[in-house]
Amino acid sequence: MEPTIQAFVFDVYGTLFDVHSVKAACDEQFPGKGDQISQTWRTKQLEYFFIRQISGRYEDFSVVTRDALRYALAAADVTASSDVEDALIATYAELSPYEEVEDVLKQLRDTQTVVLSNGTADMLEQLIANASFTELFDELVSIDGVKQFKPSPAAYMSWFKTTDLKRDEVLFMSSNGWDIIGAKNFGFRTAWINRDGKPFETMDVRPDAVYDDLTEILEWRTS
Structure with missing residues (x-):
């Protein structure tokens, strides 16, 4: 049994929760690039915590998420002010279930x-x-x-x-x-x-x- x-x-x-519900906020800030930023953001988020785990360089998930966002913005060839970056990070507290x-x-x-x-x-x-x-x-x-x-x-x-x-x-x-x-x-x-x-x-x-x-x-x- x-x-x-x-x-x-x-x-x-x-x-x-749908991690790609951040796309709308990304698109609002950077029209036409929301999907690219969202996809890269998630990919790098996963990569970065795996790298930190394996290399013994732990930082918490909020740090990993911000670092991944910064990479995604650079990959999309856009620049964000600290206020815009903070606004995008804040969307992680409002993901759609x-x-x-x-x-x-x-x-x-x-x-x-x-x-x-x-x-x-x-x-x-x-x-x-x-x-x-x-x-x-x-x-x-x-x-x-x-x-x-x-x-x-x-x-x-x-x-x-x-x-x-x-x-x-x-x-x-x-x-x-x-x-x-x-x-x-x-x-x-x-x-x-x-x-x-x-x-x-x-x-x-x-x-x-x-x-x-x-x-x-x-x-x-x-x-």
């Missing part, structure tokens, strides 16, 4: 729900509060407490060590393949939220389930 899921643990960026997220979270209120993110505590609290999701989570956990970005095992342990659960009693959800690999390697059950219809990473670690959005994770609830 398979263990029942006792905790639903969510990644944030790209899983609960995906349309099914609120309903799914409300249906999980009888089960433990947790955010486990590379974002800083301040970034997560502001984002979740602005979406009016604060009451829908039991915990918001930032890896900044251990200064180890996901997919490092220490990042997943930063929350798990505070529980009395078994690893396979946790369902971890992310739209990021590298995050699913990290969580599965750690021992969590995993659901890859494949919003873009992409193939999974060509590695020897596979998710337990693949969904187009979060709606189908509800089948993991105990009756």
Whole structure:
């Protein structure tokens, strides 16, 4: 008999919230370049925290996000004042949640729900509060407490060590393949939220389930 899921643990960026909802703000500041800036910003954000993790040069996610934005602006051949840069950074506290997220979270209120993110505590609290999701989570956990970005095992342990659960009693959800690999390697059950219809990473670690959005994770609830 398979263990029942006792905790639903969510990644944030790209899983609960659309990171490319910053495009409109970028386009407002730099007409016609919003999509390019948004795409490069996210790509470099991921690259920079991986580089910092591997090289042992940790800076928190707010620093990584600002550095990535500066690269994206330079790559788009535009210059931003400090006020414009701050305005674009502020959009990370106002990302748009995906349309099914609120309903799914409300249906999980009888089960433990947790955010486990590379974002800083301040970034997560502001984002979740602005979406009016604060009451829908039991915990918001930032890896900044251990200064180890996901997919490092220490990042997943930063929350798990505070529980009395078994690893396979946790369902971890992310739209990021590298995050699913990290969580599965750690021992969590995993659901890859494949919003873009992409193939999974060509590695020897596979998710337990693949969904187009979060709606189908509800089948993991105990009756």
